[in-house]
Amino acid sequence: MMEKIEDLGKSEMKLLLLLYMKNGKEEYITNLVKALKSPSQLEKSINVLMRRGLVRVEKRGRRKYVILSEKGKRVAKNLYEIFKIL
Numbered sequence: 001m002m003e004k005i006e007d008l009g010k011s012e013m014k015l016l017l018l019l020y021m022k023n024g025k026e027e028y029i030t031n032l033v034k035a036l037k038s039p040s041q042l043e044k045s046i047n048v049l050m051r052r053g054l055v056r057v058e059k060r061g062r063r064k065y066v067i068l069s070e071k072g073k074r075v076a077k078n079l080y081e082i083f084k085i086l
Helices: 002-007 010-021 029-036 039-051 070-085
Strands: 055-060 063-068
Touching (some): 010 055, 010 063, 029 039, 029 063, 039 055, 063 070
């Protein structure tokens, strides 16, 4: 159980929260690069979240979108509540 939590580093949590605050709607990957400020870190974070079943990536034309899964929405909602308390 702890290794599942340890996989979610600061960048992964930030990405989940960014997507959650968009009301769970998809986000164009270029906008996420601007938010995380590192394309390589974004790619790593997306891969970690995809392995955990928290996000999926859809390609439409030449654009890629990151979308929260139902499980991802639940995790992001709980993270949001935690950060509100802190």
